[in-house]
Amino acid sequence: MSASLHPVSPGCGVEVRGVELARLSNSDLSLIRDAFHEHGVIFLRDQTFTKDDHLAFARRWGEIVINEHFPELADTPEIAVVIKEADQKTNIGGGWHADHSYDPAPALGSILVARDVPECGGDTMFAHLARAFDTLSDGLKANLRSLRALHSSRQIYGPGGAYEGTDLKQVLKADGALSDAMHPVVIRHPETGREVLYVNPAHTIRFEGWTREESLPLLNHLYAHATKPDFTCRHRWTPGCVAMWDNRSTWHHALNDYQGQRREMHRITIAGTALDAA
Ligand code: OGA
Numbered sequence: 001m002s003a004s005l006h007p008v009s010p011g012c013g014v015e016v017r018g019v020e021l022a023r024l025s026n027s028d029l030s031l032i033r034d035a036f037h038e039h040g041v042i043f044l045r046d047q048t049f050t051k052d053d054h055l056a057f058a059r060r061w062g063e064i065v066i067n068e069h070f071p072e073l074a075d076t077p078e079i080a081v082v083i084k085e086a087d088q089k090t091n092i093g094g095g096w097h098a099d100h101s102y103d104p105a106p107a108l109g110s111i112l113v114a115r116d117v118p119e120c121g122g123d124t125m126f127a128h129l130a131r132a133f134d135t136l137s138d139g140l141k142a143n144l145r146s147l148r149a150l151h152s153s154r155q156i157y158g159p160g161g162a163y164e165g166t167d168l169k170q171v172l173k174a175d176g177a178l179s180d181a182m183h184p185v186v187i188r189h190p191e192t193g194r195e196v197l198y199v200n201p202a203h204t205i206r207f208e209g210w211t212r213e214e215s216l217p218l219l220n221h222l223y224a225h226a227t228k229p230d231f232t233c234r235h236r237w238t239p240g241c242v243a244m245w246d247n248r249s250t251w252h253h254a255l256n257d258y259q260g261q262r263r264e265m266h267r268i269t270i271a272g273t274a275l276d277a278a
Pocket residue numbers: 082092093099110112122123124252253254255265267
């Protein structure tokens with residue numbers, strides 16, 4: 001069977017068909033890499049993908065990063081378990097974010113495998129931040145290129161953060177290190193060379209030299225722009241579906257609309273590099 005590409009929406013995401021990830025040729029890896037860079041997130045359905053296949057595929061992209069907060073698969077700390085039990089209310093990733101933007105060298109991307117999914121619900125939304133940046137006015141783009149922004153994991157994982165007092169808190173590692181980092185607001189994508197808007201609602205605190213109150217109106221304007229249907233797609237999971245997203249050029253949002261049902265996903269995070277201004 002030969003590989004073929006099927007965009008999920010004109011703005012974001014592509015489904016790759018005719019590829020078995022567990023037996024991936026170098027030429028199909030190169031096709032997947034190009035699709036990943038152009039569309040921001042790739043989806044492959046009906047994969048027979050053991051945890052060893054998951055680890056081997058991840059290592060073809062780079063080093064694996066162990067998440068500070070997520071529970072780990074028994075005996076395999078490289079695989080984070082993104083789980084919500086049927087009686088649990090709060091999910092992981094239930095708001096727009098880019099993984100690990102609070103790290104000085106944010107993760108290149110994440111590879112998520114659906115192990116147990118609700119019959120309906122639990123979709124994930126994705127947004128393409130290079131396309132979102134391209135469609136801002138020239139005046140706003142020029143201003144944004146001169147800014148940097150502070151990111152932190154504290155808003156979500158820290159004391160008083162979003163997960164405090166929720167039933168997700170006890171699922172997360174108790175002693176995960178918190179992290180802060182300053183990044184350019186417009187980065188030059190390390191692989192594609194494209195300009196990308198690099199702030200996100202979950203982890204960006206404020207612009208450098210601005211207060212949080214001063215930063216929020218502009219941040220909220222950018223967030224509303226980036227989440228327009230033009231730059232987003234909605235992905236429906238099926239068991240054995242694998243998604244890999246580019247963490248520098250996309251955001252994602254795990255919808256929490258399946259109360260009373262169980263969902264279990266396995267994630268490997270790939271190390272990235274420090275990000276340069278455009
Ligand atoms: C993640 C995450 C999305 C999902 O694993 O980083 O945000 O749909 N998960 O589970």
